[in-house]
Amino acid sequence: MTQYERLADEFQTLIRNGTLRVGDRLPSVRLTCARREISPSTVFQAYYLLESRGLVQARPRSGYFVAAQLGEGLRLPDTSQPQEQSQSVAVNDLVVEVLKLSRRPDVQPLGSAFPDPALFPLAKLGRSLGSAMRRLAPHKLVEDLATGHARLRQQIAQRAAADGLAVSADELVVTNGAMEALNLCLQAVTQPGDLVVVESPTFYASLQALERLQLRALELPTHPEEGIDLAALEQALATQPVKACWLMSSFQNPLGALMPEAKKQAIAELLARHEVPLVEDDVYGELYFGARKPRPIKAFDSAGWVLHCGSFSKSLAPGYRVGWAAAGRWSRAVERAKVMSSLSAAVPSQVAISDYLAQGGHDLHLRRLRQTLRQQRDVALAAIAQHFPPGTRVTRPEGGYLLWVALPGAIDTRALLPLALAEGLSFMPGALFSADQGFAHCLRLNYGAVGAELLREALARLGRLACQQLGTPPGA
């Protein structure tokens, strides 16, 4: 962590614990420089970072002030406490069902795992698709099938390097979306019956993958902002026959948690020491609200124990189905598995994305996308604070477009879902995010699936429904 990030985090703690309150003025840049013996630019960077996090606002010629926090009274959910024994996984058909229902045109798809496709540069991508395919020599359609389009692999490696993640183009295998990458990686490092560590709650796709491969899940306590509990992970590795981990270190699905870098580094070292591979799902990494892209655990892995999976589906090209794996010491095994299971990703999708990236402008698109998602997160938090039952807890993600809501009292969100669908919106019930279905009172919301106005209205309706079910007035 840099000096300015440390400084920003200090102020953030002061704001969060109430030492600095809404409207308070931050110490002037000059004063802070003098007290800390640091340069003005470091202080400015720290204040910019706090501003980008929405914690402070600059007022011209007056300085920086603590901003009004939307949904400020909302509390975080507790760190999860999953059952201690491991689980055979059987996720029911509800996932498929909810995803289908979410596609009804009359339903606001807050249960979807995709952001609104209108947020993507689809016209530009479409032009790349047409022109790149016109220029493509026919034999290129059956070249590079297994590993993927050579230039695209280079571009992915170059972008990763710019963000502090060293992977070679040769280590990369392009896949049919990150979903396939994750499945191939998990299969490469496990045998049926093996024990695999996951977060609690965890993305239902990881549970489905475990089910498909006949693996057992060991769900570990997970903090809603900082991710999996390091001590619990350490103990599990020391005492149980863990064969692999599947984690999301940045903007975890469903919590939105972002592990601090120090924790990421500690996990990389811990896994290398125990020689346990990690399948790292990093599909939201580009959608950070902070000053720079958070590095994945893979960035701290020098010995090849991390199988890192990414995708363009969440940040550029939904439906194009282009993801990748940088599978460390398993990269040849994953390449072979890719040939055996589905041969290759679609060539038109790959060359279109490659052409689009070569034209420039992608980073500008990403900046706008992040800004939009961040604003919509704040809209969602404000709407939840206003309309959800008192005692509702919610995460406050620093990236991505998913947040996690824990409703108070005895309510099963699976029963709430049909009522919500009748009111024209969907969400993903919490029970799907654990093998023991221990999050019945929770739900995952996608705040990037529709625009701000529709989002506000949908959440007002959902809050009203939850209040009716619980027999309480609104106002989390």
Add this chain to the structure above:
Amino acid sequence: MTQYERLADEFQTLIRNGTLRVGDRLPSVRLTCARREISPSTVFQAYYLLESRGLVQARPRSGYFVAAQLGEGLRLPDTSQPQEQSQSVAVNDLVVEVLKLSRRPDVQPLGSAFPDPALFPLAKLGRSLGSAMRRLAPHKLVEDLATGHARLRQQIAQRAAADGLAVSADELVVTNGAMEALNLCLQAVTQPGDLVVVESPTFYASLQALERLQLRALELPTHPEEGIDLAALEQALATQPVKACWLMSSFQNPLGALMPEAKKQAIAELLARHEVPLVEDDVYGELYFGARKPRPIKAFDSAGWVLHCGSFSKSLAPGYRVGWAAAGRWSRAVERAKVMSSLSAAVPSQVAISDYLAQGGHDLHLRRLRQTLRQQRDVALAAIAQHFPPGTRVTRPEGGYLLWVALPGAIDTRALLPLALAEGLSFMPGALFSADQGFAHCLRLNYGAVGAELLREALARLGRLACQQLGTPPGA
């Protein structure tokens, strides 16, 4: 089988067994009508069919004559006699290696599994890609993800219906090429350790799929022209715990065998009686040289035991990665597995193919493609007859672009491959097509991978190499 097909088959037998020789005149239409008590149009249809099979030639105002058969002296390989016990499968990395080497630009890729991409209407398809994506509403990129683009599924179902195969759009799941469809279907009907019937030789991808899913292969005797031995299949089903079959009933890879319809029907009935599912790989069905598209075993399956897999990769759009499964009673299970393993096929590829099909002209493209492939088959057979060692045996496929060569004497084609690569061509060694690697003296050739001239030259070089290795003069 229709009356005219039966009549054509009778004449074909007479030609093949030498009763009718090259230059002999077939009985006149009038005479045949009178003798058989059938209509002139039935006789004409039979003669047209024989003509389309290249067995007879019409001479204006003279009648039909038995045609000179290219490579006429070439004998078929024997029906295979695989080991009787079942096999755990471990296909080595040679497949991946050969496929990689086949992509070297200085190598004529006769080892490839794809035809020459220049044979496809890529420009027209590219225009469909551009215009269909421009017209697509953004939300369509995340709709229909699991099952595939709704209109494309309808078009696939309609084309199947026109060929006598009744599948509903609802039964279809669009996949990332047929390879994924086959893998998902096989996984849907098996558990690790299960016994699965395959042909001998069989497509190496089926062996790889069995290996990946930890299944055991039971390879059954297979006739080079008529496919798997029905009696052997019947006995295996009666005496062994067979949990599934994986067969190619039309233009089998690598033999090119086409099962007669009566055998297809018998297999469908046999499997239904034993309640054993069949994964049917039908990727070459469109590439028939006969009068009409051969129906798959699925066409005779009324109880949903056949999981039928097809693709556009071999007949229209290589590299687009669009295939499908019509999985009978497992169609919902395959849909769920698709969501869990790779979510969906690429949307741009799907809408491009759908738009292309809607424009018309696909059947014309297919007619030309079949004609080209058929001519190239004859070029290959003639070159093999001229340049390969005496005693070489070869199949004479009635569709597709793969044929199977059995070299005489003690030769391992794996050792021949590096020599061939040094001479600028590849092939697929026979050892890859069996779990017990029992076809070391055989090889699979792709006669559609390069144009006629290059094909002739490459086969002359390969024949010379084989003769050198065996110490014989050329002339199969």
